[in-house]
Amino acid sequence: MNRLRLLFLTPAGIVLGALFLAPLAIMLAYSFLTRGAYGGVTADFSFENYQRVLDPLYAVILLRTFVMAATATLGCLVLGFPLALFISQSGARKNLYLQLVILPFWTSFLVRTYAWMFLLRDTGLVNSALLAAGLIHAPLPLLYNDGAVFLGLVYGYLPFVVLPLYATLERLDKSLLEAAADLGARPWITTTRIVLPLCAPGFRAGALLVFIPCLGAYLTPDLLGGSKTVLVGNVIQNQFTTARDWPFGSAVSLLLMAIVMVLLMLLIRRGGEKLI
Amino acid sequence: MKRGLALYAVAAYAFLHVPLLVLAVFSFNSSRFTVWEGWSLEWYRAALHDGQLGEAAWNSILIAVASTLVSTIVGTLCAYGLWKRDSKWLSGSLYLSLVTPEIVMGISLLVFFQWMFRFLHVQLGMHTVILAHVAFSLSYVVIVVMARLRTFDASLEEAAMDLGATEWQAFRRVTLPVLAPGIAAAALLAFTTSFDDYVITSLVAGVDSETLPMVVYAMARRGANPVLNSISTLIVAALGALILFSERLRES
Numbered sequence: 001m002n003r004l005r006l007l008f009l010t011p012a013g014i015v016l017g018a019l020f021l022a023p024l025a026i027m028l029a030y031s032f033l034t035r036g037a038y039g040g041v042t043a044d045f046s047f048e049n050y051q052r053v054l055d056p057l058y059a060v061i062l063l064r065t066f067v068m069a070a071t072a073t074l075g076c077l078v079l080g081f082p083l084a085l086f087i088s089q090s091g092a093r094k095n096l097y098l099q100l101v102i103l104p105f106w107t108s109f110l111v112r113t114y115a116w117m118f119l120l121r122d123t124g125l126v127n128s129a130l131l132a133a134g135l136i137h138a139p140l141p142l143l144y145n146d147g148a149v150f151l152g153l154v155y156g157y158l159p160f161v162v163l164p165l166y167a168t169l170e171r172l173d174k175s176l177l178e179a180a181a182d183l184g185a186r187p188w189i190t191t192t193r194i195v196l197p198l199c200a201p202g203f204r205a206g207a208l209l210v211f212i213p214c215l216g217a218y219l220t221p222d223l224l225g226g227s228k229t230v231l232v233g234n235v236i237q238n239q240f241t242t243a244r245d246w247p248f249g250s251a252v253s254l255l256l257m258a259i260v261m262v263l264l265m266l267l268i269r270r271g272g273e274k275l276i
Numbered sequence: 277m278k279r280g281l282a283l284y285a286v287a288a289y290a291f292l293h294v295p296l297l298v299l300a301v302f303s304f305n306s307s308r309f310t311v312w313e314g315w316s317l318e319w320y321r322a323a324l325h326d327g328q329l330g331e332a333a334w335n336s337i338l339i340a341v342a343s344t345l346v347s348t349i350v351g352t353l354c355a356y357g358l359w360k361r362d363s364k365w366l367s368g369s370l371y372l373s374l375v376t377p378e379i380v381m382g383i384s385l386l387v388f389f390q391w392m393f394r395f396l397h398v399q400l401g402m403h404t405v406i407l408a409h410v411a412f413s414l415s416y417v418v419i420v421v422m423a424r425l426r427t428f429d430a431s432l433e434e435a436a437m438d439l440g441a442t443e444w445q446a447f448r449r450v451t452l453p454v455l456a457p458g459i460a461a462a463a464l465l466a467f468t469t470s471f472d473d474y475v476i477t478s479l480v481a482g483v484d485s486e487t488l489p490m491v492v493y494a495m496a497r498r499g500a501n502p503v504l505n506s507i508s509t510l511i512v513a514a515l516g517a518l519i520l521f522s523e524r525l526r527e528s
Contacts (some may be wrong), residue, residue: 004443005357009366012414015347016369019411020381023388029385055516074358078286086285089278100525104292105466106465106519108472110489111508112279115295118302118310123500125298128310158292186277204300214325216377218475233379240383253380264375275371275419 024257031250041246049251056236058252064231068146068221069214072153076210077203079154080161082201086192087162088169098166105159115222116152118145122222144226155211158267159205168202169195201270208267212260233257285390296512301506321507329491329507334490339402339477340463340470343409348463350410351417351457356447358418359425374415375415381412382476389480408480409473413466420465424458457525464522468515 034044052058087097104112119125120142127139142148172195182191218233225231232252239249306316358367371503373381386406389400428451474489481490485523488511495504 008353008357009284011350023384027384039347086281108516110474115299125310218379
Protein backbone atom coordinates (compact mmCIF):
# COMPACT_ATOMS: atom_id res chain seq x y z
CA MET A 1 0.00 0.00 0.00
CA ASN A 2 2.67 2.45 0.98
CA ARG A 3 4.24 2.56 -2.46
CA LEU A 4 0.95 3.19 -4.19
CA ARG A 5 0.04 5.88 -1.66
CA LEU A 6 3.38 7.57 -2.25
CA LEU A 7 2.69 7.52 -5.97
CA PHE A 8 -0.67 9.17 -5.37
CA LEU A 9 0.67 11.91 -3.12
CA THR A 10 3.86 12.72 -5.03
CA PRO A 11 2.33 14.88 -7.82
CA ALA A 12 0.50 17.05 -5.29
CA GLY A 13 3.66 17.26 -3.20
CA ILE A 14 5.60 18.47 -6.23
CA VAL A 15 2.95 21.05 -7.17
CA LEU A 16 2.69 22.42 -3.63
CA GLY A 17 6.43 22.29 -3.06
CA ALA A 18 7.41 23.98 -6.32
CA LEU A 19 4.51 26.41 -6.78
CA PHE A 20 3.51 27.27 -3.23
CA LEU A 21 6.16 26.53 -0.62
CA ALA A 22 9.25 27.37 -2.71
CA PRO A 23 7.88 30.80 -3.73
CA LEU A 24 7.12 31.55 -0.07
CA ALA A 25 10.63 30.42 0.89
CA ILE A 26 12.15 32.78 -1.68
CA MET A 27 10.06 35.62 -0.31
CA LEU A 28 11.24 34.75 3.18
CA ALA A 29 14.83 35.00 1.97
CA TYR A 30 14.15 38.29 0.17
CA SER A 31 12.58 39.79 3.27
CA PHE A 32 16.00 39.77 4.97
CA LEU A 33 17.83 41.36 2.02
CA THR A 34 18.23 44.97 0.98
CA ARG A 35 16.63 46.77 -1.88
CA GLY A 36 18.86 47.26 -4.94
CA ALA A 37 19.34 50.53 -6.80
CA TYR A 38 17.02 49.64 -9.68
CA GLY A 39 14.40 47.62 -7.87
CA GLY A 40 16.18 44.28 -7.53
CA VAL A 41 17.72 42.99 -4.33
CA THR A 42 21.26 43.07 -3.02
CA ALA A 43 22.63 40.42 -0.72
CA ASP A 44 23.01 42.53 2.42
CA PHE A 45 21.41 40.74 5.33
CA SER A 46 19.28 42.88 7.62
CA PHE A 47 16.17 42.97 9.81
CA GLU A 48 15.44 46.47 8.62
CA ASN A 49 12.42 45.50 6.54
CA TYR A 50 10.64 44.06 9.55
CA GLN A 51 11.47 47.11 11.62
CA ARG A 52 10.01 49.32 8.92
CA VAL A 53 6.67 47.52 9.17
CA LEU A 54 6.35 49.00 12.67
CA ASP A 55 7.00 52.48 11.31
CA PRO A 56 3.90 54.62 12.14
CA LEU A 57 3.12 55.01 8.43
CA TYR A 58 2.67 51.27 7.96
CA ALA A 59 1.47 50.47 11.47
CA VAL A 60 -1.51 52.73 10.77
CA ILE A 61 -2.31 50.79 7.60
CA LEU A 62 -2.01 47.51 9.48
CA LEU A 63 -4.33 48.81 12.17
CA ARG A 64 -6.78 50.12 9.59
CA THR A 65 -6.80 46.71 7.88
CA PHE A 66 -7.58 45.02 11.20
CA VAL A 67 -10.40 47.45 11.94
CA MET A 68 -11.85 47.08 8.45
CA ALA A 69 -11.65 43.26 8.58
CA ALA A 70 -13.19 43.23 12.07
CA THR A 71 -16.09 45.53 11.10
CA ALA A 72 -16.76 43.55 7.94
CA THR A 73 -16.72 40.33 9.98
CA LEU A 74 -19.13 41.80 12.51
CA GLY A 75 -21.37 42.97 9.67
CA CYS A 76 -21.38 39.49 8.15
CA LEU A 77 -22.21 37.84 11.49
CA VAL A 78 -25.05 40.25 12.25
CA LEU A 79 -26.53 39.96 8.75
CA GLY A 80 -25.79 36.26 8.40
CA PHE A 81 -27.32 34.84 11.59
CA PRO A 82 -30.97 35.73 10.88
CA LEU A 83 -30.52 34.49 7.32
CA ALA A 84 -29.11 31.15 8.52
CA LEU A 85 -31.97 30.94 11.04
CA PHE A 86 -34.49 31.59 8.27
CA ILE A 87 -32.97 28.88 6.05
CA SER A 88 -32.85 26.32 8.86
CA GLN A 89 -36.58 26.87 9.51
CA SER A 90 -37.61 26.60 5.87
CA GLY A 91 -38.39 22.88 5.71
CA ALA A 92 -38.38 21.47 2.22
CA ARG A 93 -36.99 24.67 0.65
CA LYS A 94 -33.79 24.61 2.75
CA ASN A 95 -31.57 23.46 -0.08
CA LEU A 96 -32.90 25.98 -2.56
CA TYR A 97 -32.45 28.86 -0.12
CA LEU A 98 -28.95 27.70 0.74
CA GLN A 99 -28.03 27.49 -2.95
CA LEU A 100 -29.30 31.04 -3.42
CA VAL A 101 -26.71 32.17 -0.86
CA ILE A 102 -23.84 30.15 -2.31
CA LEU A 103 -24.45 30.68 -6.01
CA PRO A 104 -23.46 34.34 -6.30
CA PHE A 105 -20.30 33.63 -4.35
CA TRP A 106 -18.93 31.36 -7.05
CA THR A 107 -19.95 33.48 -9.99
CA SER A 108 -17.08 35.88 -10.56
CA PHE A 109 -15.83 37.91 -7.64
CA LEU A 110 -14.53 40.50 -10.10
CA VAL A 111 -17.89 41.04 -11.81
CA ARG A 112 -19.64 41.18 -8.45
CA THR A 113 -17.28 43.91 -7.35
CA TYR A 114 -17.80 45.75 -10.62
CA ALA A 115 -21.57 45.57 -10.06
CA TRP A 116 -21.11 47.80 -7.00
CA MET A 117 -19.06 50.26 -9.06
CA PHE A 118 -21.92 50.31 -11.54
CA LEU A 119 -24.36 51.09 -8.73
CA LEU A 120 -22.32 53.52 -6.69
CA ARG A 121 -20.18 55.65 -8.96
CA ASP A 122 -21.00 59.30 -9.75
CA THR A 123 -22.71 58.36 -12.99
CA GLY A 124 -23.96 55.09 -11.47
CA LEU A 125 -27.48 53.84 -11.05
CA VAL A 126 -28.12 55.13 -7.52
CA ASN A 127 -26.92 58.65 -8.28
CA SER A 128 -28.65 58.72 -11.67
CA ALA A 129 -31.92 57.64 -10.09
CA LEU A 130 -31.66 60.16 -7.25
CA LEU A 131 -30.78 62.96 -9.69
CA ALA A 132 -33.61 62.03 -12.00
CA ALA A 133 -36.02 62.01 -9.06
CA GLY A 134 -34.81 65.47 -8.12
CA LEU A 135 -33.81 64.36 -4.63
CA ILE A 136 -30.23 65.54 -5.05
CA HIS A 137 -28.63 68.13 -7.32
CA ALA A 138 -25.10 66.78 -7.42
CA PRO A 139 -23.95 63.14 -7.31
CA LEU A 140 -23.29 61.76 -3.84
CA PRO A 141 -19.74 60.47 -3.27
CA LEU A 142 -20.78 56.84 -2.72
CA LEU A 143 -17.80 55.10 -4.28
CA TYR A 144 -14.10 55.26 -3.42
CA ASN A 145 -14.40 55.38 0.38
CA ASP A 146 -14.29 53.10 3.41
CA GLY A 147 -18.04 52.57 3.33
CA ALA A 148 -17.91 51.17 -0.21
CA VAL A 149 -15.09 48.78 0.78
CA PHE A 150 -17.07 47.64 3.84
CA LEU A 151 -20.11 47.03 1.65
CA GLY A 152 -18.05 45.11 -0.92
CA LEU A 153 -16.46 42.89 1.74
CA VAL A 154 -19.75 42.08 3.48
CA TYR A 155 -21.39 41.38 0.12
CA GLY A 156 -18.49 39.19 -0.94
CA TYR A 157 -18.09 37.09 2.21
CA LEU A 158 -21.60 36.81 3.64
CA PRO A 159 -21.90 33.15 2.47
CA PHE A 160 -18.86 32.30 4.62
CA VAL A 161 -20.83 32.93 7.83
CA VAL A 162 -24.19 31.66 6.63
CA LEU A 163 -22.83 28.18 5.85
CA PRO A 164 -21.21 27.36 9.24
CA LEU A 165 -24.08 28.99 11.15
CA TYR A 166 -26.59 26.97 9.18
CA ALA A 167 -24.59 23.78 9.86
CA THR A 168 -24.61 24.48 13.63
CA LEU A 169 -28.32 25.27 13.58
CA GLU A 170 -29.01 21.99 11.82
CA ARG A 171 -27.14 20.04 14.49
CA LEU A 172 -28.96 21.80 17.32
CA ASP A 173 -30.84 19.51 19.70
CA LYS A 174 -34.45 20.35 18.82
CA SER A 175 -35.77 18.99 22.12
CA LEU A 176 -34.18 21.97 23.90
CA LEU A 177 -36.33 24.32 21.85
CA GLU A 178 -39.44 22.27 22.58
CA ALA A 179 -38.60 22.25 26.28
CA ALA A 180 -38.27 26.03 26.23
CA ALA A 181 -41.61 26.38 24.44
CA ASP A 182 -43.25 23.97 26.90
CA LEU A 183 -42.01 26.09 29.75
CA GLY A 184 -43.63 29.11 28.17
CA ALA A 185 -40.73 30.84 26.41
CA ARG A 186 -41.71 32.91 23.40
CA PRO A 187 -39.90 32.32 20.08
CA TRP A 188 -37.89 35.52 20.54
CA ILE A 189 -36.69 34.45 24.00
CA THR A 190 -35.89 30.92 22.80
CA THR A 191 -33.84 32.35 19.93
CA THR A 192 -31.85 34.86 21.93
CA ARG A 193 -31.39 32.85 25.14
CA ILE A 194 -30.99 29.30 23.81
CA VAL A 195 -30.28 29.19 20.07
CA LEU A 196 -27.85 32.09 19.96
CA PRO A 197 -25.51 30.82 22.72
CA LEU A 198 -25.57 27.31 21.29
CA CYS A 199 -24.45 28.69 17.94
CA ALA A 200 -21.12 29.85 19.38
CA PRO A 201 -19.07 27.31 17.38
CA GLY A 202 -20.75 28.46 14.15
CA PHE A 203 -20.05 32.09 15.02
CA ARG A 204 -16.41 31.29 15.74
CA ALA A 205 -15.90 29.41 12.49
CA GLY A 206 -17.81 32.00 10.47
CA ALA A 207 -15.91 34.90 12.03
CA LEU A 208 -12.55 33.33 11.18
CA LEU A 209 -13.68 32.36 7.69
CA VAL A 210 -14.55 36.00 6.95
CA PHE A 211 -11.79 37.69 8.92
CA ILE A 212 -8.99 35.78 7.19
CA PRO A 213 -9.82 36.74 3.59
CA CYS A 214 -10.73 40.30 4.65
CA LEU A 215 -7.26 40.77 6.16
CA GLY A 216 -5.65 39.96 2.82
CA ALA A 217 -8.30 41.64 0.67
CA TYR A 218 -6.85 43.32 -2.36
CA LEU A 219 -9.36 43.56 -5.19
CA THR A 220 -12.19 45.08 -3.12
CA PRO A 221 -10.18 47.99 -1.66
CA ASP A 222 -8.44 48.41 -5.02
CA LEU A 223 -11.67 48.85 -6.99
CA LEU A 224 -14.11 50.25 -4.42
CA GLY A 225 -11.77 52.13 -2.09
CA GLY A 226 -10.35 55.55 -2.71
CA SER A 227 -6.73 56.53 -2.42
CA LYS A 228 -7.31 56.82 1.34
CA THR A 229 -8.58 53.26 1.76
CA VAL A 230 -5.22 51.56 1.47
CA LEU A 231 -5.14 48.15 3.14
CA VAL A 232 -2.23 45.76 3.65
CA GLY A 233 -2.97 43.96 0.37
CA ASN A 234 -2.56 47.20 -1.57
CA VAL A 235 0.69 48.01 0.23
CA ILE A 236 2.12 44.64 -0.81
CA GLN A 237 1.09 45.11 -4.42
CA ASN A 238 2.52 48.60 -4.46
CA GLN A 239 5.94 47.46 -3.20
CA PHE A 240 6.28 45.11 -6.15
CA THR A 241 5.02 47.52 -8.82
CA THR A 242 5.35 51.26 -8.25
CA ALA A 243 7.64 51.42 -5.21
CA ARG A 244 9.88 48.58 -6.43
CA ASP A 245 10.97 47.60 -2.95
CA TRP A 246 10.81 43.82 -3.12
CA PRO A 247 12.47 43.08 0.26
CA PHE A 248 10.03 45.31 2.12
CA GLY A 249 7.06 43.93 0.15
CA SER A 250 8.24 40.43 1.05
CA ALA A 251 8.46 41.31 4.74
CA VAL A 252 4.90 42.69 4.76
CA SER A 253 3.66 39.60 2.89
CA LEU A 254 5.26 37.24 5.38
CA LEU A 255 3.93 39.17 8.34
CA LEU A 256 0.45 38.84 6.82
CA MET A 257 1.07 35.12 6.24
CA ALA A 258 2.14 34.66 9.86
CA ILE A 259 -1.09 36.26 11.10
CA VAL A 260 -3.16 34.19 8.67
CA MET A 261 -1.42 31.00 9.83
CA VAL A 262 -2.22 31.67 13.47
CA LEU A 263 -5.86 32.28 12.57
CA LEU A 264 -5.92 29.12 10.46
CA MET A 265 -4.67 27.07 13.39
CA LEU A 266 -7.39 28.56 15.57
CA LEU A 267 -9.92 27.63 12.91
CA ILE A 268 -8.72 24.02 12.64
CA ARG A 269 -8.54 23.57 16.42
CA ARG A 270 -11.81 25.18 17.37
CA GLY A 271 -14.86 24.79 15.27
CA GLY A 272 -14.20 24.55 11.57
CA GLU A 273 -15.32 21.37 9.87
CA LYS A 274 -12.61 19.05 8.61
CA LEU A 275 -12.30 19.66 4.90
CA ILE A 276 -9.14 17.85 3.89
CA MET B 277 -41.20 36.50 14.67
CA LYS B 278 -41.55 34.08 11.76
CA ARG B 279 -42.95 36.89 9.57
CA GLY B 280 -40.18 39.24 10.58
CA LEU B 281 -37.56 36.65 9.72
CA ALA B 282 -39.10 36.02 6.29
CA LEU B 283 -39.21 39.75 5.63
CA TYR B 284 -35.58 40.03 6.61
CA ALA B 285 -34.67 37.12 4.34
CA VAL B 286 -36.26 38.90 1.38
CA ALA B 287 -34.08 41.94 2.07
CA ALA B 288 -30.96 39.79 2.51
CA TYR B 289 -31.54 37.93 -0.75
CA ALA B 290 -32.15 41.23 -2.48
CA PHE B 291 -28.79 42.46 -1.17
CA LEU B 292 -27.11 39.34 -2.56
CA HIS B 293 -28.80 39.25 -5.94
CA VAL B 294 -30.08 42.68 -6.95
CA PRO B 295 -26.68 44.17 -7.89
CA LEU B 296 -26.09 41.50 -10.54
CA LEU B 297 -29.72 41.52 -11.69
CA VAL B 298 -29.65 45.28 -12.18
CA LEU B 299 -26.39 44.97 -14.08
CA ALA B 300 -27.96 42.30 -16.31
CA VAL B 301 -31.03 44.45 -17.02
CA PHE B 302 -28.95 47.49 -17.88
CA SER B 303 -26.79 45.44 -20.23
CA PHE B 304 -29.87 45.50 -22.49
CA ASN B 305 -30.33 49.26 -22.18
CA SER B 306 -30.19 51.14 -25.47
CA SER B 307 -28.69 54.24 -23.85
CA ARG B 308 -25.01 54.36 -23.07
CA PHE B 309 -25.82 56.16 -19.82
CA THR B 310 -27.40 54.70 -16.70
CA VAL B 311 -30.83 55.97 -17.63
CA TRP B 312 -33.30 53.45 -18.98
CA GLU B 313 -34.27 54.16 -22.60
CA GLY B 314 -35.41 50.85 -24.01
CA TRP B 315 -34.29 47.36 -24.88
CA SER B 316 -31.40 46.78 -27.23
CA LEU B 317 -28.74 44.20 -28.00
CA GLU B 318 -26.26 46.86 -29.07
CA TRP B 319 -23.73 46.22 -26.27
CA TYR B 320 -23.79 42.49 -26.83
CA ARG B 321 -23.09 43.07 -30.51
CA ALA B 322 -20.23 45.40 -29.62
CA ALA B 323 -18.80 42.83 -27.18
CA LEU B 324 -18.97 39.99 -29.68
CA HIS B 325 -17.29 42.04 -32.41
CA ASP B 326 -14.44 43.21 -30.21
CA GLY B 327 -11.31 41.36 -31.35
CA GLN B 328 -9.32 42.02 -28.17
CA LEU B 329 -12.15 40.67 -26.04
CA GLY B 330 -12.44 37.56 -28.16
CA GLU B 331 -8.74 36.88 -27.87
CA ALA B 332 -8.80 37.42 -24.09
CA ALA B 333 -11.79 35.10 -23.73
CA TRP B 334 -10.00 32.47 -25.79
CA ASN B 335 -6.89 32.80 -23.61
CA SER B 336 -9.01 32.44 -20.49
CA ILE B 337 -10.62 29.27 -21.82
CA LEU B 338 -7.28 27.74 -22.81
CA ILE B 339 -5.76 28.52 -19.42
CA ALA B 340 -8.80 27.24 -17.54
CA VAL B 341 -8.93 23.98 -19.53
CA ALA B 342 -5.22 23.27 -19.14
CA SER B 343 -5.01 24.12 -15.44
CA THR B 344 -8.24 22.26 -14.67
CA LEU B 345 -6.95 19.14 -16.36
CA VAL B 346 -3.75 19.13 -14.30
CA SER B 347 -5.26 20.16 -10.96
CA THR B 348 -8.12 17.66 -11.28
CA ILE B 349 -5.81 14.71 -11.88
CA VAL B 350 -3.24 15.72 -9.27
CA GLY B 351 -5.92 16.73 -6.76
CA THR B 352 -7.93 13.52 -7.14
CA LEU B 353 -4.89 11.34 -6.61
CA CYS B 354 -3.91 13.46 -3.62
CA ALA B 355 -7.38 13.26 -2.04
CA TYR B 356 -7.37 9.49 -2.41
CA GLY B 357 -3.88 9.17 -0.92
CA LEU B 358 -4.82 11.40 2.02
CA TRP B 359 -8.05 9.49 2.54
CA LYS B 360 -6.06 6.27 2.91
CA ARG B 361 -3.87 7.89 5.52
CA ASP B 362 -3.54 11.54 6.44
CA SER B 363 -0.24 13.31 5.88
CA LYS B 364 0.04 16.31 8.22
CA TRP B 365 2.48 18.08 5.96
CA LEU B 366 0.47 17.77 2.81
CA SER B 367 -2.94 18.55 4.30
CA GLY B 368 -1.37 21.42 6.24
CA SER B 369 0.08 22.91 3.04
CA LEU B 370 -3.24 22.51 1.29
CA TYR B 371 -5.07 24.32 4.09
CA LEU B 372 -2.47 27.05 4.07
CA SER B 373 -2.72 27.51 0.30
CA LEU B 374 -6.48 27.81 0.73
CA VAL B 375 -6.25 30.76 3.13
CA THR B 376 -3.19 32.46 1.63
CA PRO B 377 -4.28 35.91 0.43
CA GLU B 378 -4.39 35.99 -3.37
CA ILE B 379 -2.11 38.99 -3.52
CA VAL B 380 0.56 37.17 -1.48
CA MET B 381 0.30 34.03 -3.59
CA GLY B 382 0.47 36.02 -6.80
CA ILE B 383 3.45 38.11 -5.71
CA SER B 384 5.35 35.09 -4.38
CA LEU B 385 4.81 33.29 -7.70
CA LEU B 386 5.98 36.37 -9.58
CA VAL B 387 9.13 36.56 -7.47
CA PHE B 388 9.66 32.82 -7.89
CA PHE B 389 9.27 32.91 -11.68
CA GLN B 390 11.57 35.92 -11.99
CA TRP B 391 14.14 34.10 -9.89
CA MET B 392 13.82 30.92 -11.98
CA PHE B 393 14.28 32.85 -15.19
CA ARG B 394 17.83 33.63 -14.20
CA PHE B 395 18.60 29.97 -14.80
CA LEU B 396 16.05 29.12 -17.48
CA HIS B 397 15.63 31.60 -20.27
CA VAL B 398 11.87 31.71 -20.48
CA GLN B 399 9.45 34.55 -19.90
CA LEU B 400 6.10 35.19 -18.30
CA GLY B 401 3.25 33.98 -20.48
CA MET B 402 0.44 31.47 -20.76
CA HIS B 403 2.54 28.74 -19.16
CA THR B 404 3.24 30.72 -15.98
CA VAL B 405 -0.46 31.60 -15.68
CA ILE B 406 -1.41 27.93 -16.07
CA LEU B 407 1.10 26.87 -13.41
CA ALA B 408 -0.18 29.55 -11.02
CA HIS B 409 -3.77 28.42 -11.56
CA VAL B 410 -2.86 24.80 -10.85
CA ALA B 411 -1.29 25.97 -7.59
CA PHE B 412 -4.38 27.76 -6.29
CA SER B 413 -7.08 25.42 -7.57
CA LEU B 414 -5.48 22.23 -6.21
CA SER B 415 -6.91 22.65 -2.71
CA TYR B 416 -10.45 23.15 -4.07
CA VAL B 417 -10.22 19.89 -6.01
CA VAL B 418 -8.91 17.97 -2.98
CA ILE B 419 -11.72 19.32 -0.77
CA VAL B 420 -14.51 18.42 -3.19
CA VAL B 421 -13.15 14.93 -3.97
CA MET B 422 -12.46 14.33 -0.28
CA ALA B 423 -16.06 15.17 0.59
CA ARG B 424 -17.13 12.47 -1.84
CA LEU B 425 -14.62 9.96 -0.43
CA ARG B 426 -15.97 10.53 3.09
CA THR B 427 -19.30 9.08 1.99
CA PHE B 428 -17.61 6.16 0.23
CA ASP B 429 -17.74 2.76 1.92
CA ALA B 430 -14.14 1.52 2.27
CA SER B 431 -15.31 -2.07 2.64
CA LEU B 432 -16.19 -2.11 -1.07
CA GLU B 433 -12.49 -1.79 -1.86
CA GLU B 434 -11.60 -4.46 0.67
CA ALA B 435 -14.18 -6.76 -0.88
CA ALA B 436 -12.64 -6.21 -4.32
CA MET B 437 -9.20 -7.05 -2.97
CA ASP B 438 -10.50 -10.11 -1.13
CA LEU B 439 -11.78 -11.26 -4.49
CA GLY B 440 -8.30 -10.94 -5.96
CA ALA B 441 -8.07 -7.38 -7.28
CA THR B 442 -4.76 -5.58 -6.80
CA GLU B 443 -4.82 -2.24 -4.98
CA TRP B 444 -4.56 -0.38 -8.27
CA GLN B 445 -7.38 -2.41 -9.78
CA ALA B 446 -9.56 -1.80 -6.75
CA PHE B 447 -8.95 1.94 -7.08
CA ARG B 448 -9.38 1.99 -10.83
CA ARG B 449 -12.44 -0.27 -11.13
CA VAL B 450 -14.30 0.24 -7.85
CA THR B 451 -13.42 3.56 -6.22
CA LEU B 452 -12.87 5.78 -9.26
CA PRO B 453 -16.29 5.12 -10.84
CA VAL B 454 -18.00 5.97 -7.54
CA LEU B 455 -15.95 9.16 -7.27
CA ALA B 456 -16.65 10.25 -10.86
CA PRO B 457 -19.44 12.77 -10.10
CA GLY B 458 -17.35 14.32 -7.34
CA ILE B 459 -14.35 14.57 -9.64
CA ALA B 460 -16.46 16.21 -12.34
CA ALA B 461 -17.84 18.68 -9.80
CA ALA B 462 -14.29 19.45 -8.66
CA ALA B 463 -13.19 20.01 -12.26
CA LEU B 464 -16.05 22.45 -12.90
CA LEU B 465 -15.17 24.33 -9.73
CA ALA B 466 -11.50 24.48 -10.73
CA PHE B 467 -12.53 25.71 -14.17
CA THR B 468 -14.67 28.55 -12.83
CA THR B 469 -12.08 29.71 -10.29
CA SER B 470 -9.43 29.70 -13.00
CA PHE B 471 -11.63 31.46 -15.53
CA ASP B 472 -12.53 34.16 -13.02
CA ASP B 473 -9.19 34.88 -11.40
CA TYR B 474 -7.81 38.36 -11.77
CA VAL B 475 -5.35 39.09 -8.95
CA ILE B 476 -2.90 36.22 -9.39
CA THR B 477 -3.28 36.10 -13.18
CA SER B 478 -2.49 39.76 -13.71
CA LEU B 479 0.76 39.38 -11.76
CA VAL B 480 2.15 36.37 -13.61
CA ALA B 481 0.74 37.06 -17.10
CA GLY B 482 2.99 38.05 -19.97
CA VAL B 483 2.28 40.28 -22.94
CA ASP B 484 0.68 37.47 -24.93
CA SER B 485 -1.54 36.16 -22.18
CA GLU B 486 -4.16 38.79 -21.42
CA THR B 487 -7.24 37.10 -19.96
CA LEU B 488 -10.90 38.13 -19.85
CA PRO B 489 -10.80 39.23 -16.18
CA MET B 490 -7.80 41.42 -17.01
CA VAL B 491 -9.80 43.16 -19.74
CA VAL B 492 -12.82 43.48 -17.43
CA TYR B 493 -10.64 45.00 -14.71
CA ALA B 494 -9.07 47.50 -17.10
CA MET B 495 -12.50 48.53 -18.44
CA ALA B 496 -13.95 48.87 -14.93
CA ARG B 497 -11.04 51.10 -14.00
CA ARG B 498 -11.41 53.32 -17.05
CA GLY B 499 -14.97 54.39 -16.22
CA ALA B 500 -18.55 53.75 -17.26
CA ASN B 501 -18.79 51.56 -20.34
CA PRO B 502 -22.01 49.79 -21.29
CA VAL B 503 -20.09 47.05 -23.14
CA LEU B 504 -18.72 45.95 -19.77
CA ASN B 505 -22.28 45.34 -18.55
CA SER B 506 -22.93 42.90 -21.37
CA ILE B 507 -19.62 41.08 -20.89
CA SER B 508 -20.26 40.84 -17.15
CA THR B 509 -23.71 39.39 -17.74
CA LEU B 510 -22.30 36.81 -20.16
CA ILE B 511 -19.59 35.80 -17.66
CA VAL B 512 -22.03 35.47 -14.75
CA ALA B 513 -24.51 33.49 -16.84
CA ALA B 514 -21.84 31.08 -18.10
CA LEU B 515 -20.15 30.57 -14.72
CA GLY B 516 -23.51 30.37 -12.94
CA ALA B 517 -24.61 27.56 -15.25
CA LEU B 518 -21.36 25.67 -14.64
CA ILE B 519 -21.67 26.04 -10.86
CA LEU B 520 -25.29 24.89 -10.83
CA PHE B 521 -24.23 21.86 -12.83
CA SER B 522 -21.35 21.24 -10.43
CA GLU B 523 -23.69 21.41 -7.41
CA ARG B 524 -26.01 18.90 -9.06
CA LEU B 525 -23.12 16.51 -9.58
CA ARG B 526 -21.97 16.89 -6.00
CA GLU B 527 -25.38 16.00 -4.64
CA SER B 528 -25.97 13.06 -6.96
